[in-house]
Amino acid sequence: MFDLQVLIEHLKTGPDQAQYLMVGRGRAKAMPINNKFWVDHGEQLEQRFNAWVAKTS
Structure with a gap:
Protein backbone atom coordinates (compact mmCIF):
# COMPACT_ATOMS: atom_id res chain seq x y z
CA MET A 1 0.00 0.00 0.00
CA PHE A 2 1.21 3.49 -0.84
CA ASP A 3 2.09 5.60 2.20
CA LEU A 4 2.20 9.32 1.40
CA GLN A 5 3.80 10.19 4.73
CA VAL A 6 6.72 7.84 4.04
CA LEU A 7 7.22 9.42 0.63
CA ILE A 8 7.14 12.94 2.05
CA GLU A 9 9.64 12.02 4.77
CA HIS A 10 11.96 10.42 2.20
CA LEU A 11 11.81 13.53 0.03
CA LYS A 12 12.75 15.66 3.04
CA THR A 13 15.56 13.51 4.44
CA GLY A 14 16.53 11.03 1.74
CA PRO A 15 19.40 11.30 -0.73
CA ASP A 16 19.26 13.99 -3.38
CA GLN A 17 17.48 12.46 -6.37
CA ALA A 18 18.12 15.37 -8.77
CA GLN A 19 21.39 13.81 -9.88
CA TYR A 20 19.44 10.88 -11.37
CA LEU A 21 16.85 12.91 -13.27
CA MET A 22 17.02 13.62 -17.00
CA SER A 57 0.18 -11.55 -17.38
Missing part, protein backbone atom coordinates in the same frame (compact mmCIF):
# COMPACT_ATOMS: atom_id res chain seq x y z
CA VAL A 23 16.79 17.36 -16.34
CA GLY A 24 19.06 19.86 -14.68
CA ARG A 25 22.40 18.69 -13.39
CA GLY A 26 21.47 15.00 -13.73
CA ARG A 27 21.29 15.33 -17.50
CA ALA A 28 25.07 15.25 -17.88
CA LYS A 29 25.14 11.73 -16.35
CA ALA A 30 22.12 10.43 -18.23
CA MET A 31 22.46 7.76 -20.88
CA PRO A 32 22.24 9.30 -24.35
CA ILE A 33 19.45 8.14 -26.65
CA ASN A 34 20.57 6.55 -29.91
CA ASN A 35 17.83 7.47 -32.38
CA LYS A 36 19.27 5.33 -35.19
CA PHE A 37 19.18 2.25 -32.95
CA TRP A 38 15.49 2.81 -32.16
CA VAL A 39 14.63 3.44 -35.80
CA ASP A 40 16.41 0.24 -36.80
CA HIS A 41 15.26 -2.01 -33.93
CA GLY A 42 12.34 -0.32 -32.15
CA GLU A 43 9.51 -2.23 -33.82
CA GLN A 44 11.12 -5.63 -33.25
CA LEU A 45 11.90 -4.79 -29.62
CA GLU A 46 8.35 -3.57 -29.05
CA GLN A 47 6.98 -6.85 -30.43
CA ARG A 48 9.32 -8.86 -28.20
CA PHE A 49 8.37 -6.77 -25.17
CA ASN A 50 4.65 -7.16 -25.85
CA ALA A 51 5.08 -10.94 -26.22
CA TRP A 52 6.93 -11.04 -22.90
CA VAL A 53 4.21 -8.97 -21.19
CA ALA A 54 1.54 -11.30 -22.58
CA LYS A 55 3.35 -14.33 -21.14
CA THR A 56 3.77 -12.77 -17.69
Whole structure:
Protein backbone atom coordinates (compact mmCIF):
# COMPACT_ATOMS: atom_id res chain seq x y z
CA MET A 1 0.00 0.00 0.00
CA PHE A 2 1.21 3.49 -0.84
CA ASP A 3 2.09 5.60 2.20
CA LEU A 4 2.20 9.32 1.40
CA GLN A 5 3.80 10.19 4.73
CA VAL A 6 6.72 7.84 4.04
CA LEU A 7 7.22 9.42 0.63
CA ILE A 8 7.14 12.94 2.05
CA GLU A 9 9.64 12.02 4.77
CA HIS A 10 11.96 10.42 2.20
CA LEU A 11 11.81 13.53 0.03
CA LYS A 12 12.75 15.66 3.04
CA THR A 13 15.56 13.51 4.44
CA GLY A 14 16.53 11.03 1.74
CA PRO A 15 19.40 11.30 -0.73
CA ASP A 16 19.26 13.99 -3.38
CA GLN A 17 17.48 12.46 -6.37
CA ALA A 18 18.12 15.37 -8.77
CA GLN A 19 21.39 13.81 -9.88
CA TYR A 20 19.44 10.88 -11.37
CA LEU A 21 16.85 12.91 -13.27
CA MET A 22 17.02 13.62 -17.00
CA VAL A 23 16.79 17.36 -16.34
CA GLY A 24 19.06 19.86 -14.68
CA ARG A 25 22.40 18.69 -13.39
CA GLY A 26 21.47 15.00 -13.73
CA ARG A 27 21.29 15.33 -17.50
CA ALA A 28 25.07 15.25 -17.88
CA LYS A 29 25.14 11.73 -16.35
CA ALA A 30 22.12 10.43 -18.23
CA MET A 31 22.46 7.76 -20.88
CA PRO A 32 22.24 9.30 -24.35
CA ILE A 33 19.45 8.14 -26.65
CA ASN A 34 20.57 6.55 -29.91
CA ASN A 35 17.83 7.47 -32.38
CA LYS A 36 19.27 5.33 -35.19
CA PHE A 37 19.18 2.25 -32.95
CA TRP A 38 15.49 2.81 -32.16
CA VAL A 39 14.63 3.44 -35.80
CA ASP A 40 16.41 0.24 -36.80
CA HIS A 41 15.26 -2.01 -33.93
CA GLY A 42 12.34 -0.32 -32.15
CA GLU A 43 9.51 -2.23 -33.82
CA GLN A 44 11.12 -5.63 -33.25
CA LEU A 45 11.90 -4.79 -29.62
CA GLU A 46 8.35 -3.57 -29.05
CA GLN A 47 6.98 -6.85 -30.43
CA ARG A 48 9.32 -8.86 -28.20
CA PHE A 49 8.37 -6.77 -25.17
CA ASN A 50 4.65 -7.16 -25.85
CA ALA A 51 5.08 -10.94 -26.22
CA TRP A 52 6.93 -11.04 -22.90
CA VAL A 53 4.21 -8.97 -21.19
CA ALA A 54 1.54 -11.30 -22.58
CA LYS A 55 3.35 -14.33 -21.14
CA THR A 56 3.77 -12.77 -17.69
CA SER A 57 0.18 -11.55 -17.38
